Amino acid sequence: MRNWKFWIWPGVATVACLTFLALWLRLDPIEADLRYRATAALAVDHGWAGVLVNGRDLTLQGLAPDPENQADAIETVRQTYGVRVVTDATGLLPVQSPYFLSLEKTENGLLLSGFAPNDAARRQLVALLSENLPGIALLDQLKLARGAPDDFVALAAFGSAPFSRFSTGLMEMNGNALRIYGQALNPEDHEAALALLAASPPGDGLLESVEITPVQVMGEYTWSVTSSSAQVMLSGYVPDQVARLALVEAAKAAHPDLDVIDGMRFAAGVPEGVDWLRAASEAISLSARLTRGTASLSGGQLDMSGEIADGDAFRALQARLDEGLVEGLTLGTVDIGLARVSPYIWSGALSSNALVLDGVVPSKAIADRLLESAALKFGRLKIDDRQRVAAGAPGGFETAALAALQALSRLDEASVVLRDGALSVRGEALSGNAAADLQRQLEADLPEAFAAQQSVALKPLPSEDLSGPSCQNVLNQLLAANTIRFDTGQAGIQHHSFGFLDRIAFAARQCRDVRLEISGHTDADGDEGANQTLSERRAEAVVAYMVAAGVGPDRVVAIGYGESRPVADNETDTGKAANRRIEIRVVN
Incomplete structure (x- = not known):
């Protein structure tokens, strides 16, 4: 028996040791498996948490970003298969108020400091900055804390978006309020940064302030205003937002009917000694005088080019420039031409009270010649001159306008309109002969490139005849308003007087039972006999014209008085002109 006990105890001890070793070796893989599965479950939404494993019991550790996340992490571990007991050893991140985030860009790189709500947000910010600002060293000094505003990462991304446009910059986020400062790399990046910040910040974010320092211009400080028929473009450099606005x-005030396009860029470097805002404002005012063109500032010099409506506008611009510019600004190149007008329209309108000439003409000289021709045709009738000079006239314009004036003189209550190469004639002819002459005259005088369209009716005679005294009164009024003109030293009637004689003949036709004496008179220059003959021939020429215009040949008689009946002194040009005349007198 003693031998049996001696042998059994060593065996029992060996079995016990082997059993303990087997249990210990079996327990280590179980703990490793639980740790792996619990950590994997937490990694999805709770990267802040860690676990300690003791057998099948787990202790949860770490600082949670908020109570909800903390409770969810505990529940996640409890739901891990094989876990028996979960001990909560977690805490909460400290609350930071105010919640602050800073991003600073210097020549040495990026410094990210302040607070982030969790590691995930932190990693997002770092990844975002590395992507948007590649190759720039980033020092991350963020701490974790609770109290971050909603949309924290999105708000930080919004505030950091323009940093690629800055040489140096600073973003400060205090709660949900952003303050952004930066030095623009160039004028284009300045505009791009402003465009990025023009949108509304995410969520409840507030863009509290933006201060972007313009870059210094290398070279001339340039600016311009360019106007066309549709819009006004402002371009070049401006020093600040106040000047820009x-x-x-x-520009809107100077060009109220045009769209104003702001293509300006911020830049420093305004030339010294120039009130730049006043200078640019004056350039805008001057540009409004052009139909299209550009007024530009380069350093302290103003240049202008483009087109202007007419000669009057050009002279007004010259007068304004002669008055001088703002202090420190000098006038450079001025290259202004007359604007090309399309369609090119000129017109004449005749009434009993006045002749109105309106529309555009190629030059002041042509306008003056048209006025001179009108005065010869219409005598003392009031002429309202509204003509203005503009480029774009069709070839042969002056010839066509003179033909139109001649046609107008042959009509009553009439109008003529030249529109590019088309002439429109409307009115009433005072006789059939006048209507036929008008047709022939337009065919002969209009340039080939022009076409005429007529709407001419025959003016009817009044129903009541004029008595002798009434007839004389009407004829006297007509003769006082104009003069029948003849070729110098000849009896040929000038075409300027055709319309005037049409009116005389029309009045004479109303005096049905009255006989008329047509008398010719000359001044005293030259031979008396020659003057007598000339006066007779001129009277006969007038009678012939009146007969052709419908006056009965038996009702008119021609007579010449030569130089025998002067009405003024023959010693002066004015007196001589008064003596060279045609008189019409009722003789029965």
Whole structure:
């Protein structure tokens, strides 16, 4: 028996040791498996949490970003298969108020400091900055804390978006309020940064302030305003937002009917000694005088080019420039031409009270010649001159306009309109002969490139005849308003007087039972006998014209008085002109 006990105890001890070793070796893989599965489950939404494993019991550790996340992490571990007991050893991140985030860009790189709500947000910010600002060293000094505003990462991304446009910059996020400062790399990046910040910040974010320092211009500080028929473009450099807004408003006021396009860029470097805002505002005011063109500032010099409506506008612009510019600004090149007008329209309108000449003409000289021709045709009738000079006239314009004036003189209550190469004639002819002459005259005088369209009716005679005294009164009024013109030293009637004689003949036709004496008179220059003959021939020419216009030949008689009946002194040019005349007198 003693031998049996001696042998059994060593065996029992060996079995016990082997059993303990087997149990220990079996327990280690179980703990490793639980740790792996619990950590994997937490990694999805709770990267802040860690676990300690003791057998099948787990202790949860770490600082949760908020109570909800903390409770969810505990529940996640409890739901892990094989876990028996979960001990909560977690805490909460400290609350930070105010919640602050800073991103600073210097020549040495990026410094990210302040607070982030969790590691995931932290990693997102770092990844975002590395993507948007590649190759720039990033020092991450963020701490974790609770109290972050909603949309924390999106708000930080919004505030950091313009940093690729800055040489140096600073973003400060205090709660949900952003303050952004930066030095623009160039004028284009300045605009791009402003465009990025023009949108509304995410969520409840507030863009509290933006201060972007313009880059210094290398070279001339240039700016311009360019106008066309549709819009006004402002381009070049402006020193600040105040000046920019002021110039946009000035352009809208100067060009109220046009769209104003702001293509300006911020830049430093305004030339010394120039009130730059006043200079640019004056350039806008001057540009409004052009139909299209550009007024530009380069350093302290103003240049202008483009087109202007007419000669009057050009002279007004010259007068304004002669008055001088704002202090420190000098006038450079001025290259202004007359605007090409399309369609090119000129017109004449005749009434009993006035002749109105309106529309565009190629030059002041042509306008003056048209006025001179009108005065010869219409005598003392009031002429309202509304003509203005503009480029774009078709070839042969002056010839066509003179032909139109001649046609107008042959009509009553009439109008003529030249529109590019088309002439429109409307009115009443005072006789059939006048209507036929008008047709022939237009065919002969209009340039080949022009076409005429007529709407001419024959003016009817009034139903009541004029008595002798009434007839004389009407004829006297007509003769006082104009003069029958003849070729110098000849009896040929000038075409300027055809319309005037049409009116005399029309009045004479109303005096049905009245005989008229048509008398010719000359001044005292030259041979008396020659003057007598000339006066007779001129009277006969008028009678012939009146007969052709419908006056009965038995009702008119021609007589010449030569120089025998002067009405003024023959020693002066004015007196001689008064003595050279045709008189019409009722003789029965």
